[in-house]
Amino acid sequence: MIEAQKHTDKVTPEETRDRIVLAARDVIKRKGKRGATTREIADVAGVNEATLFRHFGNKDALIIAVAKRSCPDGQLRDLIATLEGPIEAQLLTIARSMNDHMESMSDMIRWSLVETDYENSVFARETWRPQTAVRSAVVEFMEKKVADGSLRGNPVDLAEFFMGMIFARVMARGKFPDSRIYSDSEYALSYIIDVFLNGVRSK
Numbered sequence: 288m289i290e291a292q293k294h295t296d297k298v299t300p301e302e303t304r305d306r307i308v309l310a311a312r313d314v315i316k317r318k319g320k321r322g323a324t325t326r327e328i329a330d331v332a333g334v335n336e337a338t339l340f341r342h343f344g345n346k347d348a349l350i351i352a353v354a355k356r357s358c359p360d361g362q363l364r365d366l367i368a369t370l371e372g373p374i375e376a377q378l379l380t381i382a383r384s385m386n387d388h389m390e391s392m393s394d395m396i397r398w399s400l401v402e403t404d405y406e407n408s409v410f411a412r413e414t415w416r417p418q419t420a421v422r423s424a425v426v427e428f429m430e431k432k433v434a435d436g437s438l439r440g441n442p443v444d445l446a447e448f449f450m451g452m453i454f455a456r457v458m459a460r461g462k463f464p465d466s467r468i469y470s471d472s473e474y475a476l477s478y479i480i481d482v483f484l485n486g487v488r489s490k
Contacts, residue, residue, distance in 0.1 A: 360420035
């Protein structure tokens with residue numbers, strides 16, 4: 288849980304917003320979007336509810352702000368822009384970045400799965416979603432690799448299948464504690480990329 292800080296005259300509106308977003312993320316990770324209350328979020332942030340509503344208007348807007356702050360699509364695009372060398376190495380770099388982010392956000396991802404209906408209601412007026420923003424970055428990478436002949440297939444299908452394998456590995460970690468696929472991320476990601484590129488049928 289983040290530590291509430293005392294207000295001073297030197298706290299800027301941006302710093303206050305940041306504290307509220309971080310507090311909301313903390314409460315949501317523990318209680319889910321539905322269970323998180325604006326009162327508890329304000330308490331954790333060290334502000335009153337009136338301040339929270341002044342900055343975000345309502346709880347739904349705050350949840351969307353948390354999602355945008357937590358979404359790694361910008362960092363992923365920057366990372367992809369630097370990639371070079373064999374396709375295996377490029378995919379491994381992307382996989383590590385996605386795996387690490389999903390692991391750091393696994394509590395929030397689980398709540399997202401449990402609260403799908405509530406989340407759909409929150410995002411009903413939004414065209415942006417964190418998962419589609421990340422998928423878009425991976426699709427663009429796959430499009431380039433299909434165009435240069437490194438990969439074959441539909442770039443959207445390739446992106447979703449690739450992301451899905453990493454997602455499944457992260458979300459199932461606690462269920463198979465003795466499995467190398469779930470306990471050793473480097474081995475797991477290398478194996479995922481091998482299967483993605485080469486399949487498993489004996490030649």
